[in-house]
Amino acid sequence: MTTEVPAAWVQAAQQGDLEAFNRLVLMFQDQVYRVAYRLLGDPDAAADATQDAFLKAYRALRRYRAGSFQAWLLRIVTNTCYDRLRRQRRRPTVSLDASLAEGGPGEAAAWLRDERRSQNPEAYAEQQALAAALEACLQALPPDFRAVVVLVDVEGLDYAAAAQALAVPVGTVKSRLARARRRLRDCLHPWWGTEAEGGALKK
């Protein structure tokens, strides 16, 4: 799903019109936050990265020329997240302890959208367990692989938009996505095994 942006907004924002830029922020902040959250796996870090990315985008606006504004913005977010991940890796104990103390994805799930809960509690529980497993598998992927899965499979971008957002050729998106999906399948394999007949494979 690629979202088109009125060119006039971008132009006004490029001339320093903060109101116009904030209209773009409103348009994309949900998606930008979601991507940051998926890439970083932590709500606070994701919020910081999102704010950071919008500030960076505002400052770099004059360098935006043509093409999809959304892809340009997503590129700034992914780069911001990559930077954070790199910094995290340099002192991994801190972030790991912090995420463990907060309960990691499990706690995050508490404030996730849960409209399905009321309909069928059993199926909901099952679905939640699978979602948690999938989240864990997603976080276990290398950042490059994770990013392409997040953009294409979770956010629904097409290959061309993902390629623009990641600054790689379309062929790279294609192969990275295939490898990432394969890893995810292998990671979920035990899980699918137990409900292979009725679960994800029933289709």
Place this chain on the structure above:
Amino acid sequence: MTMKKERRLSLSLADWERLSAYVDEALPPHERRLVEQHLRQDPAWQQAHRELEGLRAELRALPQPQRPRSFVLSPDMVAASRPWWPPRRTGRWAWAFGAVLAMVVAALAVFLPWRGSRYAVAPLAPSGPVEGAALVAKEAEATAPEPTAQQAAPPPPRAMALPQAEAVAAPFTPTPTLVLPRATGTLLGSATPPSSAVSGGLSGRSMGLFLVVLLLLLSLGARAFLRRVSR
């Protein structure tokens, strides 16, 4: 048991990649037809197809995190952030640019005066006794040709010239003990060039070369700088 069976049915990575692009409808028509042919006949392809579709559905159905707040920028945030110019990414180039500029200015300041008059540095020196030292330097110069003329001789003449000049300087300076170091400094400054730049042609040429290299560096830096900015 089922897992064992599934493992055996695994596709090669190339086939998996093709199938992965197929479910995204990102294959050209002829490849697409090939994949569809496989899917009609081959259980391994069928299973992989189910896995891919299932995985995609699960990923799309992941609970979406709710953003905790609005990320709209306030004028304060924008003002508190750095100004539009220079952009952060060009900062490094701006520094390089400044450094090269400083080098050029320094080079001009050091070398240019020697072109016109060899002792043009003297007026820059503080005053009083040092001016005397400049005079002394001329005296030293008068005596200097002796060692410089023997430049081909094994012992380095400059090292010899200095003590000699100092010796000459001492009697001429009004307050020898205090001023001597400074005077020697001036002497050093004025005594050095004659040895390296005695033949003005050579020094002019090497200095010109130096300036050309500097200008080249400068223009390269400026070009990279401008390209970065305009990107």
